[in-house]
Amino acid sequence: MILITEFMDETWVDWLRERSPVTYEPDLPDRPDDLARLAREARALIVRNRTQVRGDLLDAGFACVGRLGVGLDNIDLDGCHARGIEVFPATGANTLSVAEYVVTTAAMLLRGAYGLRAQMEAGAWPRAQAGQGREIAGKILGLVGYGEIARVTGRLGRALGMEVIASDPFAPDFDGAREATLEEVLEQADIVSLHVPLTEATKNLIDAGALAAMRPGAVLVNAARGGVVDEAALCEALRAGRLGGAALDTFADEPLGADHPFTDVPNLILTPHIGGVTREANTRVSEMTARKVASHLGLV
Known part of the structure; x- marks a missing residue:
């Protein structure tokens, strides 16, 4: 299962659904208990900047994190590296x-x-x-x-x-x-x-x-x-x-x-952290992230 915890272009959510079970719940950063439970069932997380990928969440067992954007301060990169979790930012898309x-x-x-x-x-x-x-x-x-x-x-x-x-x-x-x-x-x-x-x-x-x-x-x-x-x-x-x-x-x-x-x-x-969020950028970011995650999971 691919767990998407924040908003993503629906076209690329559907593209992932054609290749894997997907749980898409964009309000999960406000529900940490549900986030922790669902992460244990996930092969991959797809997040923006509000989901904190650190602490106990890192031991849930997922293989990679797709970041819908470029900032990585909400992701414990050292912790991911130590566990073999790949992190894929959408570099350049926004x-x-x-x-x-x-x-x-x-x-x-x-x-x-x-x-x-x-x-x-x-x-x-x-x-x-x-x-x-x-x-x-x-x-x-x-x-x-x-x-x-x-x-x-x-x-x-x-x-x-x-x-x-x-x-x-x-x-x-x-x-x-x-x-x-x-x-x-x-x-x-x-x-x-x-x-x-x-x-x-x-x-x-x-x-x-x-x-x-x-x-x-x-x-x-x-x-x-x-x-x-x-x-x-x-x-x-x-x-x-x-x-x-x-x-x-x-x-x-x-x-x-x-x-x-x-x-x-x-x-x-x-403005509410939308400098890199336009319709066009959201499409590019979502496509890049979806393709990177799918490739890593062997879905394409």
């Missing part, structure tokens, strides 16, 4: 969707004219206020991390007339971007976009000190991993008016806890 999210959201934040509906419906005409927005062309796009998604983000930024700089101690090259340190990215960029995994080294990488180092009026976009940004410090910086805006697609706690700091914070866009 790259364009994330890159488009970063560039279009940054453009919205710079323009700053898209939150005025309530005033207009109330009879106001805030044209002078809305006319203070900025163009994206000519701005500096700073990328923290320079892997595949960051490179495509840079390519889109250059197409819109942006200069691209990037920091990444592990990048093999900086083709398409000017190499910079993290400090230089924060000091120089009009838009700072994060493209790093969540590790001990990157936890709260963008803290109060990093936010204070950013250019006044700059905007921050995090479509990478929750926990890389100190969320409370970001809210303080936005309330103080030092930043031009921010967009968060990933969070330290998902869904947001009752004590989240975001209420009434100005110039802040929140």
Whole structure:
């Protein structure tokens, strides 16, 4: 049996059903006891980012994990390796969707004219206020991390007339971007976009000190991993008016806890971890994952 614990393109769920028994229950991350029970019957798990593949779950006996996406911080890779469990991320399948999210959201934040509906419906005409927005062309796009998604983000930024700089101690090259340190990215960029995994080294990488180092009026976009940004410090910086805006697609706690700091914070866009989830990307991610899992199980 193949156990799919989070949402997947139905066409590729059906494709798997033609080859194997499938249990498809997209709410299993909220039902850990059922998840543990069903995992013991599974030859493979297919998950997104909410299913925690670690601890006792690793001893359920499945042969592989298909990840509907690329982030692997919800999967104990060392534990999988020790048990001979193969892990298959959908590398590259949602790259364009994330890159488009970063560039279009940054453009919205710079323009700053898209939150005025309530005033207009109330009879106001805030044209002078809305006319203070900025163009994206000519701005500096700073990328923290320079892997595949960051490179495509840079390519889109250059197409819109942006200069691209990037920091990444592990990048093999900086083709398409000017190499910079993290400090230089924060000091120089009009838009700072994060493209790093969540590790001990990157936890709260963008803290109060990093936010204070950013250019006044700059905007921050995090479509990478929750926990890389100190969320409370970001809210303080936005309330103080030092930043031009921010967009968060990933969070330290998902869904947001009752004590989240975001209420009434100005110039802040929140989206529910969907930077890499579009119809097109979901189809590509689902196909890649289904084919990898089926191949490993000898079903194709």
